[in-house]
Amino acid sequence: MTSRSHPILSMVTSRIGLGLLSLLIVSLVIFSAVSFLPGSYASAILGQNATPEAVAAMEQKLGLNRPWFLRYVAWLGAAATGDMGMSFAGRPVMTVVGPRLKNTILLASITAVIAVPLAITLGVLCARFRGRFIDKFLSTTTLASISLPEFLVAYIVMMVLAVKLQLFPSMAGIRNGMDFADQLYRMVLPILTLLLVILAHMVRNTRAAILSVMASPYIEMARLKGEPEGRVVLRQALPNAIGPIASVVALNLAYLISGVVVIEVVFVYPGIGQAMIDAVRNRDVPVIQACALIFATAYIGFNLIADVISIVSNPRLLHPR
Amino acid sequence: MTGRETIPPVVEMTDLRIEAKSNDQWSKIVNGVSLVIRPGEVLGLVGESGAGKSTIGLAALGYLRPGARATGGTVRLLDQDLLAIPEEERRPFRGTRVAYVAQSAQAAFNPVHRVMDQIVMVAVERGGMTRAEAEGRAVDLFRALQLPEPETFGRRFPHQVSGGQLQRAMVAMAMICNPALIVFDEPTTALDVTTQVEVLISIRKVIENFGVAAIYITHDLAVVAQIAHRVAVLRYGQVVEEAPIDRIMDCPQHPYTKSLWAVHEMPVAHAADHGTKGAPLLSLTDVSARYRDFEVLNGIDLTVGQGETVALVGESGSGKSTLGRLIVGLKEPAGGQLLYDGKPLPHRVRRRSAETLKQIQIIYQSADTALNPRQTVRKIIGRPLTLYHRLRGARREARMQELLRLVELDETHAGRLPGQLSGGQKQRVAIARALAAEPRLIVCDEITSALDKVVQAEVLRMLLRLQARLGVSYLFITHDIEVVRAIADRVVVMQHGRIVEQGDKDRIFAPPHEPYTETLLASVPDMAVGWLDRIIAARAA
Numbered sequence: 001m002t003s004r005s006h007p008i009l010s011m012v013t014s015r016i017g018l019g020l021l022s023l024l025i026v027s028l029v030i031f032s033a034v035s036f037l038p039g040s041y042a043s044a045i046l047g048q049n050a051t052p053e054a055v056a057a058m059e060q061k062l063g064l065n066r067p068w069f070l071r072y073v074a075w076l077g078a079a080a081t082g083d084m085g086m087s088f089a090g091r092p093v094m095t096v097v098g099p100r101l102k103n104t105i106l107l108a109s110i111t112a113v114i115a116v117p118l119a120i121t122l123g124v125l126c127a128r129f130r131g132r133f134i135d136k137f138l139s140t141t142t143l144a145s146i147s148l149p150e151f152l153v154a155y156i157v158m159m160v161l162a163v164k165l166q167l168f169p170s171m172a173g174i175r176n177g178m179d180f181a182d183q184l185y186r187m188v189l190p191i192l193t194l195l196l197v198i199l200a201h202m203v204r205n206t207r208a209a210i211l212s213v214m215a216s217p218y219i220e221m222a223r224l225k226g227e228p229e230g231r232v233v234l235r236q237a238l239p240n241a242i243g244p245i246a247s248v249v250a251l252n253l254a255y256l257i258s259g260v261v262v263i264e265v266v267f268v269y270p271g272i273g274q275a276m277i278d279a280v281r282n283r284d285v286p287v288i289q290a291c292a293l294i295f296a297t298a299y300i301g302f303n304l305i306a307d308v309i310s311i312v313s314n315p316r317l318l319h320p321r
Numbered sequence: 322m323t324g325r326e327t328i329p330p331v332v333e334m335t336d337l338r339i340e341a342k343s344n345d346q347w348s349k350i351v352n353g354v355s356l357v358i359r360p361g362e363v364l365g366l367v368g369e370s371g372a373g374k375s376t377i378g379l380a381a382l383g384y385l386r387p388g389a390r391a392t393g394g395t396v397r398l399l400d401q402d403l404l405a406i407p408e409e410e411r412r413p414f415r416g417t418r419v420a421y422v423a424q425s426a427q428a429a430f431n432p433v434h435r436v437m438d439q440i441v442m443v444a445v446e447r448g449g450m451t452r453a454e455a456e457g458r459a460v461d462l463f464r465a466l467q468l469p470e471p472e473t474f475g476r477r478f479p480h481q482v483s484g485g486q487l488q489r490a491m492v493a494m495a496m497i498c499n500p501a502l503i504v505f506d507e508p509t510t511a512l513d514v515t516t517q518v519e520v521l522i523s524i525r526k527v528i529e530n531f532g533v534a535a536i537y538i539t540h541d542l543a544v545v546a547q548i549a550h551r552v553a554v555l556r557y558g559q560v561v562e563e564a565p566i567d568r569i570m571d572c573p574q575h576p577y578t579k580s581l582w583a584v585h586e587m588p589v590a591h592a593a594d595h596g597t598k599g600a601p602l603l604s605l606t607d608v609s610a611r612y613r614d615f616e617v618l619n620g621i622d623l624t625v626g627q628g629e630t631v632a633l634v635g636e637s638g639s640g641k642s643t644l645g646r647l648i649v650g651l652k653e654p655a656g657g658q659l660l661y662d663g664k665p666l667p668h669r670v671r672r673r674s675a676e677t678l679k680q681i682q683i684i685y686q687s688a689d690t691a692l693n694p695r696q697t698v699r700k701i702i703g704r705p706l707t708l709y710h711r712l713r714g715a716r717r718e719a720r721m722q723e724l725l726r727l728v729e730l731d732e733t734h735a736g737r738l739p740g741q742l743s744g745g746q747k748q749r750v751a752i753a754r755a756l757a758a759e760p761r762l763i764v765c766d767e768i769t770s771a772l773d774k775v776v777q778a779e780v781l782r783m784l785l786r787l788q789a790r791l792g793v794s795y796l797f798i799t800h801d802i803e804v805v806r807a808i809a810d811r812v813v814v815m816q817h818g819r820i821v822e823q824g825d826k827d828r829i830f831a832p833p834h835e836p837y838t839e840t841l842l843a844s845v846p847d848m849a850v851g852w853l854d855r856i857i858a859a860r861a862a
Contacts, residue, residue, distance in 0.1 A: 217428035224382055224423075225443050225494075226415030239433040315433050315478045 008317050012308050019304040026296040027079070031072050034285050084290040088282070093290045097275055101294060103174065104264075104271035107187060108256035111194045116249055119199050123206025123245075128233045130211065139207075142200035154193045154266040161189060172267040190267045194260065198252040205248035209241035216240070243310030250306035258295035329400070330357045331501045331534040332381050332419070337394035339376055339385065339558075350389070351376050352558040358502065363528060363535045365549030365566070367542060367581070369773040373558040374538045378504040381536055382419050383411035399501060416443035420495035424507040426487035430479035436487075437475025440494040448498040455497065462493035465530060466523045485516035489523045496527060503528075505537045509544060513636040513800060514844040521547060521846075522857055540773065542581065543846035546570055547853035554578045566850055580775060582848075602627045602762055602794050603648065603666075603681075608657030610643055617643045618818045621657065625762060628788065630795040632809035632826075634802065634841065640818040641798045645764045648796065649683045662761075679709045682755035686767035688747035692739040698725075698750050699735040705757040724753045729783055745776035749783070756787070762794045769804060781807050802845040806830065814838050 046054055059065050078085065084093035126135040145153060162170035172190050174183040213219070214237050222236045223229075261273030268274075272291060279287035311317055339351035351373045358364050366374045379386065380396050383403030396403045398419055403411050415421075423429040430439060441455035448455070456475070463471035466489040479487060488508055495503045508524065509517040525548060528535055537548050545552055546566060553563040554577065562575040573579045603625040610618040617640045625631045633641045646652040648659070650670030659666040661681070667673045685691040692701055702721045706712040712720055722732050728749040739747050748768060755763050765784075769777040785808060787793065797808060805812055805826070812830075813823040814837065822835040834842060846852055 217423065217425065218431040220386075221421070221423060221429040222431070224379075224384060224415055224421040226412045226417065226447065227442070228412065236431050240431070313433075316480050319478050319481065321481050 007320055008311060011311055011317065015304060015307050015311070019300050019307075023296060023300050024076075026300070027076055027293060028072065030289050030292045030296070031075060032068075034289060079290075079293060084293075085286045087279075087287050088284045093286050096279075096287055097272060097290050097294070099176070100270060100272045100275040103269065104257060104260065104273065106183075107190060107194070107260070107269065107271060108253070110184075110187065111191050111198070111256055112253055114191070115195050115198050115202065115252070118195075119202030119249075120206050120245065122199070122203045124210065124233060124238065126203065126207040127210035127214065127237070128230060135207075138203060142203050145196050145200040146204070150193070150197050151262050151266055153196050154190075154263055157189055157193050157196070158266070161192070170267070172269040174270065187269070190260075190263055190269050193263055193267075194256065197263075198255065202245075202248055202252055206241070206245050209244040209248075210237050213237045213240045239313070242313040246306040246309040246313075247303070250302040254299040254302040257298035328359050330359050330397075331362075331399065332536075333357045333395075333397045334377070334380065335395045335397075337377065337380060337396060338392045339373075339380065339389055340392050341376075341386075341389045343388075347390075350558050351380070353394070354555075354558070354560055355394075356553060356560070356563075358534050358536065360501070360534050361532045362551065363537055363549045365545035365552040366536055366538045366555060367540065367545055367552055368555035369540060369775065372555040374540075374555055375506055376558075377555070378506050378536050378538050379421070381502060381504050382415050382421055384415070413447060416500075417447055417498045418500050419502045419504070420498070420500045422488075422491050422495050422503060422505045422508045425511045426491040427479065427484055427511075429491060430487060432479055434478075435475065436477055436479060436482065436490050440475060440490065440497055443494075444497045459493055459497060462496050462527070463490075465527055466490075466493055467519075468493075483516075485512055485520055488512065488520050492524060492527055496531060496533070499531065499533075501534060503533055503535045505535060507539055510539070510541070514802065515636065515840055517544075517846075518844045518853075518856065521853055524548065525853060525857070541846070542570075542774075543848045543852075546848060546850050547846060554581065570848070570850055600627060600663075601625070601660075602629075602662060603796075604660045605648075606658045606660075608644075608647065608659065609655045610640075610647055610652060611655045616818060618647070618654075621820060623813060623820070623823070625794050625796055627761070627794055628792040630788065630797055630808055630810045632805040632812045633796060633798045633815060634800060634805055634812060635815035636800060636841075639815040641800075641815055642766055643818075644815075645683065645766045645796065645798050648762075648764055649681055675709070679758045680761045681764070682758050682760040682762070683764040683766065684748075684751050684755050684768045686770050688739070688744070688751045688771075691751055692747060692754075694739050696738070697735065698730075698737055698739075698742075701739075701750060702753050702757050705754060709758045720757075724757055727756060727787065728753045729779075743776075744772055745780060748772060748780055752780075752784070752787075756791075756793075760793060762796065764796045764798070766798045767800070770799070770801065777804070778807075784808065802842065814841065 046058055050058075064071070075085070082094060084097065087093050087096055089096075122138055126138050129135050148156075158170045161167050168188045169186055170189065172186045174186050178186075210233060214233070219232060219236055222232045227236070257272075260271060261277060263269070264271040264273040265277060272294065276288060276291040278284075279291065334354055334356045337351055337354045338349065340347040341350045342348075354373070354377055356364065356377070366377060368374050376386070376389065380391070380403075381398065383396060383398070385391060391404050395405070398414060401414070403414065430436065437456060437459060440459050441450075441452065444450040444455035444458070445452050450458070459475055460471050463474050468474050468486055468489055474482075474486075474490070482490065492503075492508075505524065509520050512520060521544065527533070528548075535548075537545060539545050549566050551563065551565050552569045553560045554569075554575065555561070556577050562569065562573065562578045564574070569578065570582075573582050601624045603623075605621050605623040608618060608621040608623075609616065621644060623631070623644075633644065635641050643652055647654055650666075650668065650673055653668045659668070661677065666677070670678070699718075699721060702724055703717055706717050706720055710720075721735065725731060725734060730746060730749055730753070734742065734746065734750075739750070742750065748771075751768075769780055772780060781804065784795065788795065795808070797804070799805060809826045811824065812826050814821045814829070814835070816837050821837045822829060829838065830842070832839075843856070
């Protein structure tokens with residue numbers, strides 16, 4: 001009610017502060033993990049036949065002989081501006097990772113735009129028709145799709161739609177030059193697979209969150225006021241379940257960025273997961289660091305947003321006494 | 322009232338039978354109840370918990386809780402048998418023709434919607450009013466219910482409104498479509514006595530001004546005497562007695578009704594009952610306590626003599642329980658001095674000697690949470706016997722049985738789990754556990770609040786007998802003035818963390834009073850018809 005220093009503002013600010021702190025700690029872990037790897041950065045770049053003098057000169061040039069925290073600050077400062085340094089292959093990390101990240105974000109966004117509204121709708125339907133056919137059907141199928149490993153889901157989808165029915169290509173190798181419709185066509189199978197994987201989780205949690213609210217006395221009160229059951233669920237229960245729903249959505253969106261490695265590999269989709277696999281194979285540490293940092297940012301960022309949503313959706317906090 | 326018989330009833334229940342499923346078995350919870358309520362009439366439904374009061378009240382709305390089913394009878398609301406039509410056809414009656422007021426408004430209002438939105442919803446969607454009309458009517462009702470700032474009251478969220486105000490707002494919500502019948506389900510039970518009076522006055526006014534018929538469910542006879550025209554007494558899902566209020570208050574017929582009434586004449590403890598009071602056992606001087614920056618206790622001076630019962634009264638939030646926790650060492654004081662048996666009492670429970678721990682025991686309000694549900698009564702009572710008195714084997718068993726008999730249970734209860742005992746029995750086990758230590762002082766924190774009146778009186782009588790036998794002192798924390806009258810030697814009145822007044826019971830209960838004590842005492846309903854009328858008349862004057 002008062003504009004000055006609303007308590008929710010300080011809560012949100014402190015939540016953001018905590019998020020940044022976690023990110024800082026994660027970055028420190030990522031940075032220092034590299035220092036524990038055998039061999040030095042310079043010798044890795046110069047190869048195994050480099051003379052000690054050459055290595056020393058390289059270290060001098062790259063500033064590797066400075067104390068670790070100075071190097072950390074410099075690395076972090078550069079990372080904050082989007083400069084992740086040079087990969088061992090001699091190209092700037094961002095030119096390796098950037099386009100891949102764009103592809104992953106494209107895949108994630110399309111999936112999310114379909115999955116989130118669909119999951120919430122299905123979850124609400126399950127809660128509304130609890131114990132009826134739709135609820136039992138979705139409960140069983142979502143349980144099955146959670147229980148199956150994602151690569152298996154991917155192969156089943158591929159076998160049915162690509163191999164048997166031959167509707168969509170099994171390889172989702174999109175390239176820059178392709179027009180968007182063509183890209184979309186090639187992305188159908190990975191999108192479908194991701195949908196199956198994350199829908200289940202979100203539907204079940206939405207249903208559970210609503211049902212736990214449905215046990216509240218104000219739900220019985222709404223029924224005693226003659227409110228139709230559908231509206232009881234939508235208007236009385238759903239607004240009280242936003243917090244838990246937001247957090248499961250956040251978890252799944254973060255998964256779409258950082259957990260899609262397996263699916264990208266199965267469909268040969270040129271996303272960031274693939275980039276990281278390649279980097280691991282080539283021991284390209286700067287690229288691994290960049291990927292790890294991007295994954296961490298996605299996780300922390302989405303969870304932060306979910307936290308803020310659940311704070312703001314609580315009227316006790318939004319409208320203090 | 323004789324003319325009323327010819328007017329068609331608002332609601333008429335005939336031979337209503339309802340069963341509920343528990344542990345895969347259907348058990349009868351309403352067993353052949355017939356009731357008639359005519360326009361403008363208030364029927365009081367009285368009985369202990371589990372008697373089927375709420376189930377009958379909800380049946381008047383054609384509503385059965387999940388897991389319940391009607392197996393016979395009719396519920397005619399304005400000539401429509403609600404049980405004969407499907408749920409979808411019953412629903413439109415609710416909120417418009419018949420409305421419900423629940424026990425806890427804080428739980429019954431949806432936290433995410435503003436009070437006004439929740440009140441006008443039914444009227445706008447199904448009552449044929451425009452939003453503006455409905456809001457206008459709501460404001461009128463707020464005014465009639467004496468809510469503060471009626472024009473803007475509805476803009477608040479439920480958590481921004483006090484419990485008593487929200488309870489009145491729920492009455493407004495029930496009245497919004499001008500229903501023919503309102504079911505009040507224990508609407509003042511969750512409130513402090515001083516708040517209860519305000520809500521009772523509002524409910525009375527609204528019922529009279531708008532001529533609405535009502536079912537008023539309560540276990541408090543003093544309350545029903547102020548509101549109802551007629552009373553039906555329920556037991557085991559059956560009406561045992563039904564009569565106009567004057568008659569049933571003055572000369573109850575059925576033995577069960579008599580036993581309910583008799584509870585209100587609780588045994589009064591006199592100082593002479595247990596001999597002369599010994600030296601002070603516990604004394605507190607200028608004690609204060611705080612939770613972070615919030616001061617919960619301030620300048621507490623208190624003495625409990627040997628074999629004495631000191632009652633600590635006050636509203637919720639007055640600091641009573643904190644004081645109890647402080648005495649047993651669970652809360653550290655911020656300042657002041659505690660003396661036990663003439664010696665300083667260490668603040669923390671860990672610093673206290675085994676002997677001190679043994680001598681000061683505490684019993685909590687809810688035996689459900691205070692007893693381990695997975696331990697048998699034998700183990701619950703046996704543990705302190707081993708811990709404090711090193712008793713084992715046959716000697717421990719013998720002492721345990723002795724304690725069970727002391728709290729008026731017997732050996733057959735020893736093997737049971739708390740879940741297999743009634744509320745009163747559980748509290749007796751908790752008392753036996755405290756007695757096992759052979760304490761000299763027992764802090765009783767609202768130990769009878771969760772019990773029915775009948776059971777409550779039994780437990781209080783037992784505590785008095787134990788005191789006479791064992792000479793134990795009680796610090797009795799309660800908000801129930803009747804309990805204080807029954808059991809206390811001395812009374813300490815608390816408000817906002819301070820002691821307002823203390824002294825012998827007779828002195829505290831005799832005028833002149835401190836202003837707050839006056840309010841507290843005046844707010845306790847009398848077991849007599851017309852008490853509320855006198856209060857309303859006194860206020861008008």
